[in-house]
Amino acid sequence: MDYEGPIQDLITELGRLPGIGPKSAQRLAFHLLTVDATDARRLADAITSVKERVRFCEVCFNVSEGPRCRVCRDERRSDEVLCVVEEPRDVVAIERTGEFRGRYHVLGGAISPLDGIGPAQLRVKELLARLSDGAVTEVVIATNTSIEGEATASYLSRQLQPLGVRLTRLAAGLPVGGDLEYADEVTLGRAFAGRTQL
Amino acid sequence: MHVERLELIDFRSYHHAVVDLQPGPQVLVGPNGVGKTNVLEALHVLAAGGSHRVGGDEALVREGAQEAVLRAWTRDREGRGQEVSLALRPGGRNVARVDGAGVPRLRDALGRVRVVLFAPEDLALVRGDPADRRRFLDQLLAQRRPAYHAARQEFERALRQRNALLRQQRLGDPAAQAGLPTWTEAVATTGARLVAARLLACHALADPFAARAAELAGGAPGATPGLAYRLSTDRVEVADGGVQEVDPQGLARELAEGMRERAEEERERATTLVGPHRDELRIDLDGRPARSHASQGEAWTLALALRLAAREVLEEVGEEPVVLLDDVFSELDDGRRARLAAWCGRAEQVVVTAAVEGDVPLGGPRLLVRPGEVQASTGPDEHREARGEGDHGDPGQKERP
Ligand SMILES: [Zn+2]
Numbered sequence: 001m002d003y004e005g006p007i008q009d010l011i012t013e014l015g016r017l018p019g020i021g022p023k024s025a026q027r028l029a030f031h032l033l034t035v036d037a038t039d040a041r042r043l044a045d046a047i048t049s050v051k052e053r054v055r056f057c058e059v060c061f062n063v064s065e066g067p068r069c070r071v072c073r074d075e076r077r078s079d080e081v082l083c084v085v086e087e088p089r090d091v092v093a094i095e096r097t098g099e100f101r102g103r104y105h106v107l108g109g110a111i112s113p114l115d116g117i118g119p120a121q122l123r124v125k126e127l128l129a130r131l132s133d134g135a136v137t138e139v140v141i142a143t144n145t146s147i148e149g150e151a152t153a154s155y156l157s158r159q160l161q162p163l164g165v166r167l168t169r170l171a172a173g174l175p176v177g178g179d180l181e182y183a184d185e186v187t188l189g190r191a192f193a194g195r196t197q198l
Numbered sequence: 199m200h201v202e203r204l205e206l207i208d209f210r211s212y213h214h215a216v217v218d219l220q221p222g223p224q225v226l227v228g229p230n231g232v233g234k235t236n237v238l239e240a241l242h243v244l245a246a247g248g249s250h251r252v253g254g255d256e257a258l259v260r261e262g263a264q265e266a267v268l269r270a271w272t273r274d275r276e277g278r279g280q281e282v283s284l285a286l287r288p289g290g291r292n293v294a295r296v297d298g299a300g301v302p303r304l305r306d307a308l309g310r311v312r313v314v315l316f317a318p319e320d321l322a323l324v325r326g327d328p329a330d331r332r333r334f335l336d337q338l339l340a341q342r343r344p345a346y347h348a349a350r351q352e353f354e355r356a357l358r359q360r361n362a363l364l365r366q367q368r369l370g371d372p373a374a375q376a377g378l379p380t381w382t383e384a385v386a387t388t389g390a391r392l393v394a395a396r397l398l399a400c401h402a403l404a405d406p407f408a409a410r411a412a413e414l415a416g417g418a419p420g421a422t423p424g425l426a427y428r429l430s431t432d433r434v435e436v437a438d439g440g441v442q443e444v445d446p447q448g449l450a451r452e453l454a455e456g457m458r459e460r461a462e463e464e465r466e467r468a469t470t471l472v473g474p475h476r477d478e479l480r481i482d483l484d485g486r487p488a489r490s491h492a493s494q495g496e497a498w499t500l501a502l503a504l505r506l507a508a509r510e511v512l513e514e515v516g517e518e519p520v521v522l523l524d525d526v527f528s529e530l531d532d533g534r535r536a537r538l539a540a541w542c543g544r545a546e547q548v549v550v551t552a553a554v555e556g557d558v559p560l561g562g563p564r565l566l567v568r569p570g571e572v573q574a575s576t577g578p579d580e581h582r583e584a585r586g587e588g589d590h591g592d593p594g595q596k597e598r599p
Binding site for chain 1: 352458
């Protein structure tokens with residue numbers, strides 16, 4: 001049976017979030033019903049402003065508050081090495097290692113025919129455009145070690161090979177099938193330092 | 199290793215049952231349909247994470263209960279005890295514990311209880327489809343090499359992705375064609391890992407299979423049994439106990455080449471036609487498929503020999519598995535019965551089920567199975583246990599619920 005009015009609306013909306021089942025949605029909704037009005041408003045504001053103020057960096061497609069993200073604005077970083085990742089959260093994971101001083105390119109996912117995602121749905125065209133002026137000498141492919149991440153890496157290496165740029169992949173040692181964000185800093189840092197040429 | 203005690207809570211027909219087991223042979227006796235097989239099934243679930251009879255877990259949980267709990271107390275060859283438990287929660291996540299502590303992944307708990315189960319359905323190993331024999335190899339490898347399960351999941355994921363792409367290609371999506379080499383490579387690489395593991399298992403089975411088949415046949419002159427692995431590329435590798443290594447990279451190249459050769463056909467049928475999902479473990483008699491050429495007696499010998507050989511392969515690493523024989527003796531002629539019994543006498547632990555006690559030429563305790571409970575044979579039945587080996591009791595004496 002459904003609840004009536006706003007509480008059911010809230011349960012429905014929460015239930016549409018990834019990883020939230022109907023039971024969790026119900027628990028969260030009734031929890032929110034009991035919190036202070038100010039706490040509830042803070043959460044609502046955070047949700048609204050994330051949509052209003054956060055956008056994707058026009059250069060690398062990382063999340064950003066302005067037209068260009070923090071990494072792209074940082075003049076101390078090298079323009080010669082470009083690290084290709086699936087999602088903005090992977091940028092955060094790699095930044096935490098402190099091993100990388102180049103720039104990023106966020107694909108926006110990995111190739112997955114089952115989900116209808118092919119190269120055209122990813123920012124591959126934009127990547128090729130960034131590489132066209134020859135300033136980048138090394139591309140580090142840091143997609144996840146899942147089947148889809150590996151397939152994306154293999155697709156990219158096929159596409160980038162003709163450009164003559166040095167292609168590298170994070171060294172073995174990362175958990176297979178895993179997301180970069182779940183690898184601990186030391187492991188990920190080591191994988192970064194020991195990246196191998198494709 | 200052997201299992202000292204097994205506890206079933208809300209598993210199949212059992213509310214709560216505790217079964218005490220001993221090293222060596224023992225027989226669960228009771229009429230058909232009272233739940234003897236469920237006890238063996240419970241041990242199989244603890245060993246392999248799932249039933250040998252049904253795919254899902256729903257059927258394993260007693261009607262009206264939320265979850266089933268299985269718990270086994272084991273003792274290894276050095277005398278160390280361990281408690282392994284598994285809560286089956288259909289629709290939720292199954293939870294495993296080792297010595298009372300939760301383990302992060304289910305597979306960390308699996309393989310601690312080791313079993314080899316033989317059931318009447320196993321005749322399908324010889325008579326059934328290639329899929330039945332593939333499942334046999336996959337289940338053996340899941341116990342023998344813990345990494346195999348993960349490798350299989352990776353392959354299946356890659357296969358589903360490639361098939362999705364082939365379907366998009368058939369629908370006329372021009373981008374699908376360009377994406378195919380990537381997924382061909384993924385299927386070839388992940389598939390080759392499975393093929394390599396299966397080939398090694400097949401080679402390892404060769405000698406014990408031949409030895410057990412000869413032993414069960416009792417030296418009667420007959421056709422020579424053999425094993426072979428036929429790849430989806432139509433190449434056949436005859437099982438050879440001397441082979442210790444296979445080359446996964448070579449296999450990956452072979453699979454990728456096979457997919458390129460059959461590109462046309464794959465495009466038409468929109469499915470991947472090359473890979474371990476299309477391979478077959480072949481059981482031969484004098485080089486001909488036993489599936490069609492074995493007599494009923496020979497088929498039983500071969501199926502049983504394959505299971506017994508699997509036990510020897512499992513034993514190569516770690517602990518000796520418990521042998522579970524579900525109502526098998528009644529299927530065999532007298533000679534095979536006696537020879538199987540002789541083999542069982544050498545195993546660390548054997549649990550046998552039988553409807554008719556006289557069918558089992560094995561000593562050891564008798565456990566009476568009634569609906570919902572398993573009882574050590576005591577009281578009025580004690581004298582029967584005391585009589586021991588060689589006297590198999592009178593089936594007419596058996597208690598009925
Ligand atoms: Zn940026």
